[in-house]
Amino acid sequence: MEMVQEMHGRAQGGQQPLPVDKPTVVLDAGIATQDNLEALTKQGFSYIVVSRSRPKELPDQEFAEIKPGIKAQCFQRGNELFLHCLSEAKSEKEQPMLQKSRQRMEQELKKLRAGLSIKGRLKGYDRVLQRIAKLRKIYSRISKGFEIHVQQEDKNAVDITWSFDETRLSKPYDGTYSLRTDRTEMDCESMWQIYSMLTTVEDSFKCLKSELGLRPNFHQKAGRIEGHVFITVLAYHLLQWIRYNLNQAGLNHRWSTIHSRLTTHRLLTTSLPREDGGVVHMRHCTMATFRQAEIYSAMGISSVPLKQRKTITQ
Numbered sequence: 001m002e003m004v005q006e007m008h009g010r011a012q013g014g015q016q017p018l019p020v021d022k023p024t025v026v027l028d029a030g031i032a033t034q035d036n037l038e039a040l041t042k043q044g045f046s047y048i049v050v051s052r053s054r055p056k057e058l059p060d061q062e063f064a065e066i067k068p069g070i071k072a073q074c075f076q077r078g079n080e081l082f083l084h085c086l087s088e089a090k091s092e093k094e095q096p097m098l099q100k101s102r103q104r105m106e107q108e109l110k111k112l113r114a115g116l117s118i119k120g121r122l123k124g125y126d127r128v129l130q131r132i133a134k135l136r137k138i139y140s141r142i143s144k145g146f147e148i149h150v151q152q153e154d155k156n157a158v159d160i161t162w163s164f165d166e167t168r169l170s171k172p173y174d175g176t177y178s179l180r181t182d183r184t185e186m187d188c189e190s191m192w193q194i195y196s197m198l199t200t201v202e203d204s205f206k207c208l209k210s211e212l213g214l215r216p217n218f219h220q221k222a223g224r225i226e227g228h229v230f231i232t233v234l235a236y237h238l239l240q241w242i243r244y245n246l247n248q249a250g251l252n253h254r255w256s257t258i259h260s261r262l263t264t265h266r267l268l269t270t271s272l273p274r275e276d277g278g279v280v281h282m283r284h285c286t287m288a289t290f291r292q293a294e295i296y297s298a299m300g301i302s303s304v305p306l307k308q309r310k311t312i313t314q
Helices: 002-012 034-042 088-117 125-138 188-209 222-248 255-262 290-299
Strands: 024-027 046-050 064-067 070-077 080-087 146-153 156-164 176-181 267-273 279-285 309-313
Touching (some): 034 046, 070 188, 088 125, 125 156, 176 188
Parallel strands (some): 024 046
16 A cells, blocks of 8 residues: 555656546456455545456346457446456467366376386375375466365375366356456446556566566666666657557557567678679668568558668778
8 A cells, every 4th residue: 555655646746647536546366355455445546456256146148349359248246347358369378278287287197096006106195195286286277176086095095086177266267357346437448448558567567677678787886777777768668659650550569579570570781702803792681571561561661671782892
């Protein structure tokens, strides 16, 4: 709360103070605990967060598309508004991850069970339970879905059986998630758009710390440290200006995507010896791909930044 109050105080004391008396705090699921939400409410703040658990008794209503690839249904529970979202991209990403983790844990369990009848392999009942506990920790994503039984004779384990039920997982891996807010007057699209700003902020910090070189900062003197940070933030403003222009043209890519697509467009110099002596140097650009040309076109610049140039040296 000290951090939230400090940020609020700075915003209210700025040249353009917030136009509302009750700001909205956006949190990700990691810190959106009930205690934190109650603390925000007591201090006069509203909130939009990812619900840490799926709401019970979802309404029997159709999903409405709020963005290409994202559908949602909006409903109220008590003094809160919920937005139950279904993301096609999230579903395509989560299901393979779930299946891969499940297959790996089952392979480990089969290996452990096979070892019960092999000399020199793990057989002690307590040791087998410890190994299973370690597997549950390694594959914590899908561990709750497994029900594992170990058959014991004397001090040894003689058999291991298991079953898997996806409904027992702590969260569904079907591309769904729920947002919740105490601002019951909001519409579904506004609620989703405000929360999605959190992703933009997270991407910004990631970009600052990776592509733009905010870290590592090896300077020792305060002025040099501030200069390093200033140049990084200045570069980020330029980066955001580029992304804004691309967004205006319908290219809503992250900077990492833009960078990876443009990184293969190179400036080359070819050097060839002449028969009568000397060397010919030809400087030219590689041909832009369709996606590279699309980005250049959106920025209003040529896909051939430098025309071919030929120089001769002795």
